[in-house]
Amino acid sequence: xxxxxxxxxxxxxxxxxxxxxxxxxxxxxxxxxxxxxxxxxxxxxxxxxxxxxxxxxxxxxxxxxxxxxxxxxxxxxxxxxxxxxxxxxxxxxxxxxxxxxxxxxxxxxxxxxxxxxxxxxxxxxxxxxxxxxxxxxxxxxxxxxxxxxxxxxxxxxxxxxxxxxxxxxxxxxxxxxxxxxxxxxxxxxxxxxxxxxxxxxxxxxxxxxxxxxxxxxxxxxxxxxxxxxxxxxxxxxxxxxxxxxxxxxx
Amino acid sequence: xxxxxxxxxxxxxxxxxxxxxxxxxxxxxxxxxxxxxxxxxxxxxxxxxxxxxxxxxxxxxxxxxxxxxxxxxxxxxxxxxxxxxxxxxxxxxxxxxxxxxxxxxxxxxxxxxxxxxxxxxxxxxxxxxxxxxxxxxxxxxxxxxxxxxxxxxxxxxxxxxxxxxxxxxxxxxxxxxxxxxxxxxxxxxxxxxxxxxxxxxxxxxxxxxxxxxxxxxxxxxxxxxxxxxxxxxxxxxxxxxxxxxxxxxxxxxxxxxxxxxxxxxxxxxxxxxxxxxxxxxxxxxxxxxxxxxxxxxxxxxxxxxxxxxxxxxxxxxxxxxxxxxxxxxxxxxxxxxxxxxxxxxxxxxxxxxxxxxxxxxxxxxxxxxxxxxxxxxxxxxxxxxxxxxxxxxxxxxxxxxxxxxxxxxxxxxxxxxxxxxxxxxxxxxxxxxxxxxxxxxxxxxxxxxxxxxxxxxxxxxxxxxxxxxxxxxxxxxxxxxxxxxxxxxxxxxxxxxxxxxxxxxxxxxxxxxxxxxxxxxxxxxxxxxxxxxxxxxxxxxxxxxxxxxxxxxxxxxxxxxxxxxxxxxxxxxxxxxxxxxxxxxxxxxxxxxxxxxxxxxxxxxxxxxxxxxxxxxxxxxxxxxxxxxxxxxxxxxxxxxxxxxxxxxxxxxxxxxxxxxxxxxxxxxxxxxxxxxxxxxxxxxxxxxxxxxxxxxxxxxxxxxxxxxxxxxxxxxxxxxx
Numbered sequence: 001x002x003x004x005x006x007x008x009x010x011x012x013x014x015x016x017x018x019x020x021x022x023x024x025x026x027x028x029x030x031x032x033x034x035x036x037x038x039x040x041x042x043x044x045x046x047x048x049x050x051x052x053x054x055x056x057x058x059x060x061x062x063x064x065x066x067x068x069x070x071x072x073x074x075x076x077x078x079x080x081x082x083x084x085x086x087x088x089x090x091x092x093x094x095x096x097x098x099x100x101x102x103x104x105x106x107x108x109x110x111x112x113x114x115x116x117x118x119x120x121x122x123x124x125x126x127x128x129x130x131x132x133x134x135x136x137x138x139x140x141x142x143x144x145x146x147x148x149x150x151x152x153x154x155x156x157x158x159x160x161x162x163x164x165x166x167x168x169x170x171x172x173x174x175x176x177x178x179x180x181x182x183x184x185x186x187x188x189x190x191x192x193x194x195x196x197x198x199x200x201x202x203x204x205x206x207x208x209x210x211x212x213x214x215x216x217x218x219x220x221x222x223x224x225x226x227x228x229x230x231x232x233x234x235x236x237x238x239x240x241x242x243x244x245x246x247x248x249x250x
Numbered sequence: 251x252x253x254x255x256x257x258x259x260x261x262x263x264x265x266x267x268x269x270x271x272x273x274x275x276x277x278x279x280x281x282x283x284x285x286x287x288x289x290x291x292x293x294x295x296x297x298x299x300x301x302x303x304x305x306x307x308x309x310x311x312x313x314x315x316x317x318x319x320x321x322x323x324x325x326x327x328x329x330x331x332x333x334x335x336x337x338x339x340x341x342x343x344x345x346x347x348x349x350x351x352x353x354x355x356x357x358x359x360x361x362x363x364x365x366x367x368x369x370x371x372x373x374x375x376x377x378x379x380x381x382x383x384x385x386x387x388x389x390x391x392x393x394x395x396x397x398x399x400x401x402x403x404x405x406x407x408x409x410x411x412x413x414x415x416x417x418x419x420x421x422x423x424x425x426x427x428x429x430x431x432x433x434x435x436x437x438x439x440x441x442x443x444x445x446x447x448x449x450x451x452x453x454x455x456x457x458x459x460x461x462x463x464x465x466x467x468x469x470x471x472x473x474x475x476x477x478x479x480x481x482x483x484x485x486x487x488x489x490x491x492x493x494x495x496x497x498x499x500x501x502x503x504x505x506x507x508x509x510x511x512x513x514x515x516x517x518x519x520x521x522x523x524x525x526x527x528x529x530x531x532x533x534x535x536x537x538x539x540x541x542x543x544x545x546x547x548x549x550x551x552x553x554x555x556x557x558x559x560x561x562x563x564x565x566x567x568x569x570x571x572x573x574x575x576x577x578x579x580x581x582x583x584x585x586x587x588x589x590x591x592x593x594x595x596x597x598x599x600x601x602x603x604x605x606x607x608x609x610x611x612x613x614x615x616x617x618x619x620x621x622x623x624x625x626x627x628x629x630x631x632x633x634x635x636x637x638x639x640x641x642x643x644x645x646x647x648x649x650x651x652x653x654x655x656x657x658x659x660x661x662x663x664x665x666x667x668x669x670x671x672x673x674x675x676x677x678x679x680x681x682x683x684x685x686x687x688x689x690x691x692x693x694x695x696x697x698x699x700x701x702x703x704x705x706x707x708x709x710x711x712x713x714x715x716x717x718x719x720x721x722x723x724x725x726x727x728x729x730x731x732x733x734x735x736x737x738x739x740x741x742x743x744x745x746x747x748x749x750x751x752x753x754x755x756x757x758x759x760x761x762x763x764x765x766x767x768x769x770x771x772x773x774x775x776x777x778x779x780x781x782x783x784x785x786x787x788x789x790x791x792x793x794x795x796x797x798x799x800x801x802x803x804x805x806x807x808x809x810x811x812x813x814x815x816x817x818x819x820x821x822x823x824x825x826x827x828x829x830x831x832x833x834x835x836x837x838x839x840x841x842x843x844x845x846x847x848x849x850x851x852x853x854x855x856x857x858x859x860x861x862x863x864x865x866x867x868x869x870x871x872x873x874x875x876x877x878x879x880x881x882x883x884x885x886x887x888x889x890x891x892x893x894x895x896x897x898x899x900x901x902x903x904x905x906x907x908x909x910x911x912x913x914x915x916x917x918x919x920x921x922x923x924x925x926x927x928x929x930x931x932x933x934x935x936x937x938x939x940x941x942x943x944x945x946x947x948x949x950x951x952x953x954x955x956x957x958x959x960x961x962x963x964x965x966x967x968x969x970x971x972x
Binding site for chain 1: 668
């Protein structure tokens with residue numbers, strides 16, 4: 001299993017993501033100006049402040065040359081994980097539905113939070129069980145997940161709500177306490193909390209490792225990457241047939 | 251007013267410049283001299299004192315004089331670290347002042363080639379309960395620190411904040427940074443190699459921060475805050491993030507001869523320092539400097555303090571490779587000059603020489619003044635308003651202390667900082683007395699660094715010598731509580747106007763205390779910073795030497811925690827024989843409206859060194875389940891903090907005398923662990939109680955529910971910031 005972690009100017013957590021991925025597979029840094037994914041099996045768009053969050057978080061990084069390759073890779077079923085700023089970039093790139101708005105407090109908050117696994121059938125949560133509780137830190141100022149209510153209803157119906165802040169753990173005002181979502185096919189997942197900072201009990205928790213293990217599990221049981229929107233086959237078929245694909249509300 | 255006086259130079263200094271130049275300096279030259287001979291750059295009033303501090307030790311790999319000092323941390327690695335002030339800019343414009351303070355100290359660390367791994371901050375403001383301005387300064391300073399540190403991806407792992415009315419007009423913002431580097435790759439700032447090229451890279455140069463070092467940092471603050479805003483620099487952490495990666499890649503590829511950051515006094519200071527250290531000259535063509543404002547004069551380009559800029563010296567055949575790395579990171583880079591053998595700093599506009607200065611005169615001939623210290627006839631500090639009656643019950647006293655702005659939980663502040671990025675943070679704020687940062691695995695173990703920053707201005711105001719000794723002891727005690735042995739320290743000396751005899755006396759006594767404590771504990775000073783003239787219309791700040799200490803521990807898995815961990819554990823008080831807590835200079839004395847006056851308890855430094863070593867060893871052995879030093883607020887507050895941090899109550903029997911419960915003085919720790927754990931401490935350990943239950947009960951003194959302690963501690967600062 002080979003992970004690629006994209007480095008933009010202003011990325012902060014790319015070395016942490018590289019380390020986390022290297023615990024379950026091979027991992028390389030990918031430079032944002034390149035056009036080559038170097039044959040990786042999974043792409044991680046890391047946290048940080050790409051392009052200083054200027055204009056809008058994620059809005060500029062989304063136009064980096066490598067992101068074009070990532071979009072093609074994702075639409076062909078390739079595994080993509082966006083963490084924090086990476087989640088923002090994937091939303092800007094319309095690979096994931098919804099948007100991230102400033103926290104209701106308008107302040108940056110760094111806090112260990114408890115997350116509930118809502119869907120264990122995505123490519124990035126297959127090593128979890130539905131209802132699992134994960135302790136993972138979150139740290140952001142622009143992490144309030146938002147989408148119009150009809151889109152949120154569709155996401156819930158489609159199983160695209162992957163992670164929720166456990167009761168009392170939400171601090172940013174996210175709609176329906178959503179911490180992470182997937183595209184319709186479940187190969188692209190984005191979340192605001194930082195699983196790469198929860199891979200070692202010495203730093204507080206190793207629960208985040210489960211996401212990386214999930215992707216490694218896919219590599220051990222490869223799916224067909226030729227169907228652009230093939231649903232997850234890892235555990236059970238997707239629950240619903242109608243609804244919004246990636247970025248369909250735009 | 252003459253031009254040189256406007257620039258902050260005395261008549262005598264001007265005459266000395268004329269003599270050294272053998273002619274009158276022109277406008278460009280005078281501007282450069284005024285900066286290099288400012289207090290901020292030239293340390294005119296502190297240089298002689300600083301020479302008395304011990305700077306050598308077996309683990310020191312780079313001492314004072316470079317951008318940052320460094321100590322050996324094993325496995326071929328060095329930790330570079332330094333603390334620096336950004337007080338006056340933060341008083342004028344707190345968000346940008348604090349942000350650029352962080353940016354500046356980060357550059358100091360990566361200028362020696364080290365990758366920054368952690369930031370700590372030491373902050374002082376006026377009373378937040380009564381001063382809206384102090385709440386505003388706190389709020390914006392914290393936002394500025396977070397903005398810069400979070401955005402650049404360096405963890406802010408610790409710090410301290412105190413509130414005293416003496417800081418009402420002149421807040422303190424000190425930032426410390428630690429970085430890691432392979433020892434053999436440390437780079438110095440001395441320019442070398444006649445004919446080598448000087449490359450300026452990073453942000454464009456603008457009119458921001460003109461005169462920051464001389465006008466703002468080296469004079470007392472008056473009432474003209476708004477008019478001085480142009481002297482405050484504007485920070486751009488994204489530019490610095492690129493600059494950091496770019497600098498480290500340039501060094502990694504071994505493309506540079508020397509590297510220097512542009513901080514106070516901008517290009518002037520950077521170029522003069524590089525030339526002086528290398529005993530060479532530099533020719534700089536300011537016409538080549540990329541500008542952000544049109545029509546800048548040569549002197550403005552030389553003294554601009556625009557942020558996020560670095561200067562490097564490169565062999566001619568490597569210039570192209572250097573520019574290519576800069577292009578990769580979208581960082582501007584321009585060859586602006588050459589190294590010469592003349593020992594002169596020449597400023598050119600194309601072919602025209604607009605300034606020609608002897609480098610030794612700029613740096614080595616800067617005057618160093620003897621201070622004229624004299625203790626004040628009476629304390630210059632007013633008594634604070636009384637907020638607690640003398641007859642208050644111990645219960646009421648403890649709650650008042652725990653909820654006071656100085657002792658309440660810092661969570662509302664530190665939650666605004668990313669304390670995790672880098673995956674090294676094994677102890678976060680409020681988990682332990684010091685932050686713990688893991689190094690790479692060494693076999694099965696994770697060796698780690700511990701770091702603490704401390705300084706209690708009120709106690710230094712009482713007794714500058716003993717107060718400064720206590721700042722060093724407090725850091726050492728904090729390190730002991732996580733199991734770390736000190737390797738070195740950095741200090742920031744924040745004082746008032748040293749030309750006043752009583753300030754000179756505070757400074758002299760405090761530096762003597764620092765030096766004695768460092769020698770007694772065997773901890774060398776590897777670098778630091780001096781910030782003088784911290785006075786507003788209300789008088790001088792409390793004398794505030796801030797100490798940042800770095801230590802090592804063999805195994806992060808055994809790093810100590812401060813909170814009680816398990817019901818049924820035994821609680822012990824570890825105290826030096828000479829531990830004699832008193833109310834002088836204490837938080838309780840402040841709540842009772844006492845002025846900061848009186849003698850602090852003496853410290854037997856030899857004995858305290860042994861007690862700290864015993865605590866350190868016990869933590870390292872894994873025998874203790876918690877360790878916390880007794881500091882502000884005294885023993886009762888320390889016990890309450892152990893309960894709150896661990897979410898467990900305790901039943902304790904100690905001498906219920908007020909001075910024992912709430913008095914302050916160095917030399918005591920609250921530890922917990924299984925019974926029988928404390929034999930190694932010998933007579934220093936007294937078993938005082940047991941962990942458990944849902945209240946803190948101190949026999950004959952007080953009994954308070956854990957929930958109430960937790961709430962009061964959590965709300966004290968939070969409600970002021972809401």
